[in-house]
Amino acid sequence: MTFKKDFKQQMVPEWEKDYMDYEGLKRILKEVKSSKQTTYNRSLHHRFSIERALSGIHMHGSNHQVEGDIEDQVIDVKTLEQDGSKQVYETNFQKEHEEGGQAESRFFQKLDEELNKVNAFYKDQVEADKHEATLLSKQVEALVAFRVKVKDPDQGLQQMTSTSKEKMDQNHQQKDSMGGTEVDPVQQASRDTHPEEEAHKNYQRRDPMEILENVRIDNATQSPISTIKSVFTDSNDDELSFNKEELRKIEGQLKLVFIEFYQKLLHLKDYSFMNLSAFSKIMKKYEKITSRTASMAYMRVVDNSYLGSSDEVNFLLEKVESTFIRNFSNSNHKKGRKLLRSKMKRERHSITFFTGFFSGCFVALLAATILRIVSQRLMQNKVGTFYMENIFPLYSLFGYITLHMLMYAANTYYWKRYRVNYPFLFGFRPGTELDHREVFLLTTGHAVVAVLCFLINLQLEMNQNTRSYKTATELVPLSLVVLVLLITFCPFNIVYRSSRFFFIKCLFRCICAPLFPVTLADFFLADQLTSQFQAFRSFVLYICYYGLGERSRRESKCQGYGFYNGLYVMAGVIPYWFRLAQCMRQLYEDRDMDHAINGSKYLSTIVAVIIRTAFERKKGSTWKVLALISSVVTIMLNTYWDIVKDWGLLQRHSKNPYLRDKLVVPHKSVYFLAMVLNVVLRLCWAQLVLELNWKPLHKVAITTFISCLEIIRRGIWNFFRLENEHLNNVGNYRAFKSVPHPFSYYDDKNDKDD
Known part of the structure; x- marks a missing residue:
């Protein structure tokens, strides 16, 4: 793999614009190479003509001009100060008067811009991480005090105070010692490396119980019951409940x-390493093209910059790892490191094999x-x-699911190809997200089982010799539904359990809307369900066939039941209610009228x-x-919201x-084609209202x-919706999940209010 591809793959997508512009610098070097080649050919031809005219002897010599042997004669890098502390680098190219020197001068000007950009971004991120490390140290201190209170709530305050102070005094005497759980190394790192935080020296010497006097617990994960309680009570008045469940x-x-936080530090460390490597690589290319020895001089400046000389990220990594191992893995280093470092997904050849196998089986069964x-x-x-009128609607449910899974497999493929960070946006735990190969494997496996059951049902029903097995024939569709549900809710670690549980969790939050805070994964799933309203009605059909006895009579009399008709209407409304309820919750939390307008769109639907x-x-x-008018209004509202709000287009x-x-996507025509398709496919939704004298089978x-x-x-909407979300996320540099801290301090809260 070339460095260019490796550099691209190692980038954090949300920070992509703040990496060194390796491609831009290579383009300038191509111009330098082109000008050098033209200058060299012209000079060679001129010298050849003179030598031949004077002596008749052909010129033999080196193909490279020997110049710039002294590094100081090529470049002079100056370090300037801006705003008192910000360093800016400026390179003066000494050979600009030579032919082709202007391109080289532009190269070093661009190189300085990239170094200053990378340096400033890296320093800002490190400063933010140092501040977060200080906050984490206070969180750990509160956790230690909370543990002491839970384990021995009746212990005397003075006795604990003296004991804790003795331990702290012992730990302060050890150099870089991790000590007991009462001393937090992140706070120690902050005291050692940040003189401005010396005011916190006496913070850890306080009694642990004194810390809890100014602490309250923030419930990040709200349950439906807690949400209902918060409407009628003031959550700020809640007192700390010192019990083991709360501690857990x-x-x-x-x-x-x-x-x-540890993952962010690792990515920041990789950011520094990859950019330093990029500067080194580009300077080697410059030397190779120009035959000037300027690499050592410039890399000396890069190594002495904040990007190359700062070791604070490594220091924080060590301290955070030590703190985590001590406080969350009972000093088990292997277990602690395993929890901190995300798992890398391994590509398995078995996935490719079974995908091909199931694909072949599906084609053969479909043809049969x-x-x-x-x-x-x-x-x-x-x-x-x-x-076909009575049985095909039962199996169409699995066709809808298969097609939706196939579209999601295509989505994951193109998201990965265009570097849309969908695992982070959806909130997947690192290493548990499914890529397009795994989703396609599930799709083909599901399709094979569905088509096989339909073929078995068809054979048993239409064959004269097997018509006596009517009960077995009628139970085939129900058995398929039960099988799919058993696999989905199976508690054992099979068939991508983490992804199944993530789906179940999001589905439960959709059902319980608006009692849960709404995340992107929640409303994204609810939007998928709105396109599966016909699948919801297929479930109602199963209730009619197997709950109301229609399977024994084999007659389509479901519409004669008022209960069935009520469920039929509810099935078409339920998925849109999920989104409407989520919009109500978002309006309640954010006070943003866009959520009200979005909710009115689902209400009209x-x-x-x-x-x-x-x-x-x-x-x-x-x-x-009435159906035509309501459908046209709904189509207009939904189309506008899809293109302008969800996709962010037509600006x-x-x-x-x-x-x-x-x-x-580099091809702009793709966006215009997607907009046209969205309008056309939205209009198809109104086609059902224009039915004339359709035969039942045709209907x-x-x-x-x-x-x-x-x-x-x-499926088309999915790609551009998440692309727009990704780009908005990139603008805010949100490359990592923002997990709220469990403790908040009254003094910190007052500071924020002030």
Whole structure:
């Protein structure tokens, strides 16, 4: 792998603009090389003509001009001070008067800009991490005091004070000692390396119980019950409850804070290493092209800069690791390091093998099913038509799920290709996210099982010899549903358990909306469910067939039940209610009117779905007009919100006309094509209202086809929605999860209020 590809892959996507512009510098070096080649050829031809005219002897010599042997004659790098503490580097190129020297001068000017940019960004990040380390030290101190209070709440205060002070005095006498759990090395690091924080010297010498007097616990993960309580009570008046359950929650939350902070420090260390390597590589290329020995002089400046000389990140890494091991893994170094360092995903050849195997099986089974239907002419006889009208809707559920999984596999592929950091945006635990190969494996496996069950059902139903096994035939679709549910909710560590549990957690939060705070993964899943409203209605059909006894009569009498009709309407409304409830929760928390407008969009969709369902049941020109009007209004609102708000396109004053300033896909035509497709596929949603005298089988086929188009539209929406979220995230440099601290101090809170 070349350094260019490795440098690109090692970048933190959210910091990409703040890495050294290796490609830009290479382009300037190409200009330098081109000018050098032109100058050399012209000089060689001129000297050859003179020598030949004077002596008739051909010139033989070196192909390289020997100049610039002395480094000081090539460049002179000056260090300037700005704002008292900020260092800025400026290089004076000494050979600008030579032919081609202007390109080299531009190279060093660009090189200085990149060094100053990288240096400033690195220093800002280190300063922020030092401040966060100070806050973490106070969190650990409060945790230690909380542990003491939980383990021995009746112990005398004076006795604990003297004991804790004796331990602290012993720890302060040891050089770089980690000591007991009462002394936090992160705070020690802050005292040793930051003179401005000497005021905190006496902070750790206080009694642990005295610390808890100014501390309150922040509940980061709210349950539905706590949310309801917070509406009627003031959460600021809650007192500390010193019990083991509360301690366990605090330890878990603070553990996540340490893990995320440690990962950030690791990425910052990699940032420094990769940029230093990039400067070294580009200077070697410069020497190779120009034959000037300027690399050593410039790299000496780079090594002496803050980027190359600061060792504070390594120091913080050691202290954070030591603190974490002592306080969260019972001094077990192996266990502590395993928790701190994220797991790297290994590419397994078995995934590729089984994906190909299931794909081949799916194609073969699908071909066998089509041949079976055509050979028996099921579409042309009454028995076959009746069978397809009643049984096909049951299996269409699995077709919707398969298509949606296939679109998600394509999404993950293109997100990874264009460096959209979807694992971070969704909040996956590092190493547990599924890539496109794994999602495609699940998709093909699910499709094989679904088509196989449909073929078995078809064989048992249409074969004269097996029609006596009517009970077994009718239970095949139900068995498939049970199998899928068992695999989804299986508690054992099989079939990507962490991803399944993450999906279940998000689904539960969608169902309980608006009682939970809304994350991106929650409303993203709820948006997926809005495109699966036909799948929800398929579940209602299962209830009718297997709950109301319709399977035994094999007649489509579900619409005659008022209970079924009520569930049928609710099934079309439920996924849109999830998003409406989430918008209500976001409006309550953020006080942003955009959430109210977004919620009105889903409210209009609910109204349109109810009117359309009434039109399907009652018919009539009045219901048809109402259905058309409500559908058109909903389509207009949703289309505008998709393109302008969710995708961030059609910006008037954008550098890219009618798009947005930042794009991850280099081909702009892709965005215009996506906008057109979104409008067209949205209009297909209204096509169901325009039904005329459709035959029942035709209605089932058209409904299924339009539902599949909606799933495809959602898959296209997914890519650009997350791309827009990623670019907004990049602008704020949010490359890591912001895990709230479990403790907050009253003095800190007052400072923030002031």
